[in-house]
Amino acid sequence: MWPTKKWDPRGQFCYVTGGSSGLGLAVAKALTNMGAHVTIVARNEERLTKALAELEELRQNPNQVIRSYSYSLTDADSSNAALEVASKDHGGKYPDAVFMCAGAATPGFFVEEDANSMRKGMDNSYWVQAYTALAYTKAIVRDRTSGKLVFISSLLGYMSMLGYSTYSPGKYALRGLAETLRSELILYDCTVHIMFPGNIDTPGYAEENRTKPKVALEVDSSDKPTAPDVLATQLIHGVQRGDFHISPDILSNIFRSSTIGATPHHNVLLDGLYAVVGWIGLPLWRQGVDSKVLKHRNEHDEYLAAKGFFKTVL
Numbered sequence: 075m076w077p078t079k080k081w082d083p084r085g086q087f088c089y090v091t092g093g094s095s096g097l098g099l100a101v102a103k104a105l106t107n108m109g110a111h112v113t114i115v116a117r118n119e120e121r122l123t124k125a126l127a128e129l130e131e132l133r134q135n136p137n138q139v140i141r142s143y144s145y146s147l148t149d150a151d152s153s154n155a156a157l158e159v160a161s162k163d164h165g166g167k168y169p170d171a172v173f174m175c176a177g178a179a180t181p182g183f184f185v186e187e188d189a190n191s192m193r194k195g196m197d198n199s200y201w202v203q204a205y206t207a208l209a210y211t212k213a214i215v216r217d218r219t220s221g222k223l224v225f226i227s228s229l230l231g232y233m234s235m236l237g238y239s240t241y242s243p244g245k246y247a248l249r250g251l252a253e254t255l256r257s258e259l260i261l262y263d264c265t266v267h268i269m270f271p272g273n274i275d276t277p278g279y280a281e282e283n284r285t286k287p288k289v290a291l292e293v294d295s296s297d298k299p300t301a302p303d304v305l306a307t308q309l310i311h312g313v314q315r316g317d318f319h320i321s322p323d324i325l326s327n328i329f330r331s332s333t334i335g336a337t338p339h340h341n342v343l344l345d346g347l348y349a350v351v352g353w354i355g356l357p358l359w360r361q362g363v364d365s366k367v368l369k370h371r372n373e374h375d376e377y378l379a380a381k382g383f384f385k386t387v388l
């Protein structure tokens with residue numbers, strides 16, 4: 075049941091959501107380079123066409139099936155339809171591995187959110203991956219075939235801070251789903267993996283920074299964005315090693331080891347060391363963040379007042 079030999083993407087059918095941009099595009103490129111059949115799914119057709127052309131340039135052999143499809147993955151039926159269409163290119167065979175890279179963050183202050191933006195936040199962080207996981211798991215179990223589910227959470231699925239009320243909850247929820255599935259899918263031949271990256275230098279990151287509260291930007295800046303192709307390689311290596319939680323850098327290792335619960339360890343001794351670093355370092359870091367937030371109180375008060383947020387006393 076457990077992979078005894080390192081997983082080799084060559085000739086494997088890999089399905090990459092969010093494959094038209096950022097991390098997903100980097101993952102799709104790396105897999106194409108390794109000789110996999112790659113199907114990318116996202117909404118915007120123009121970006122998909124451009125991405126597909128980039129993948130074609132990396133083609134290793136004429137037999138590789140490289141495709142793109144435009145579907146919205148925040149809808150369950152549409153997530154299902156995308157998977158079905160992609161499988162038709164492979165004679166009805168479902169993907170050997172599903173990399174769920176689609177997602178988006180729209181940071182802001184909680185008091186400025188509303189029911190709609192809260193739901194949208196959950197769509198773009200949780201449902202955009204959970205619907206695909208559901209459709210895929212049902213499909214491979216029905217077919218009695220094996221599979222791989224790869225989720226993308228975030229450092230913000232291990233901890234959170236000001237500005238992320240519409241995003242962090244969904245990234246935590248992905249951890250909950252992955253923890254359940256790691257256990258439940260032992261019933262079948264499906265491995266489950268989830269990565270927790272920090273900032274990534276992507277179009278999505280540039281976009282989220284436009285609405286990010288200033289204090290969050292300030293705190294964020296201590297985590298220099300990583301190039302997407304570096305993370306794509308780490309993600310694929312993590313899957314090949316059979317890691318359940320894929321923690322690509324020292325920060326994610328610290329947070330992973332400090333919140334380990336019943337999650338399998340990587341290296342028990344090293345994880346213990348990371349946990350000690352977290353035990354000492356994290357409270358200090360948090361106090362630093364809290365004092366930055368506190369220093370921002372007056373400016374924030376003025377900001378809300380200028381927006382007419384406060385009740386006016388007559």
Ligand SMILES: NC(=O)C1=CN([C@@H]2O[C@H](COP(=O)(O)OP(=O)(O)OC[C@H]3O[C@@H](n4cnc5c(N)ncnc54)[C@H](OP(=O)(O)O)[C@@H]3O)[C@@H](O)[C@H]2O)C=CC1
Binds near residue numbers: 094095097119
């Ligand atoms: N960048 C960062 O700092 C970090 C990002 N992450 C996570 O990594 C993942 C990738 O992010 P990143 O590469 O930065 O983002 P980008 O915005 O660069 O790319 C996101 C991709 O997902 C697609 N997508 C978004 N929403 C949907 C949807 N509803 N249906 C179908 N496709 C969708 C986009 O295409 P289209 O819009 O055309 O549909 C695009 O292809 C996300 O899950 C993100 O939360 C985690 C940690 C840090």
Ligand SMILES: CCCCCCCCCCCCCCCC(=O)[C@@H](N)CO
Binds near residue numbers: 229273328355
């Ligand atoms: C000893 C311990 C020291 C701890 C230092 C911690 C520094 C953390 C900085 C904040 C990182 C935020 C990453 C957000 C990634 C993400 O998901 C968004 N970009 C949304 O896409």
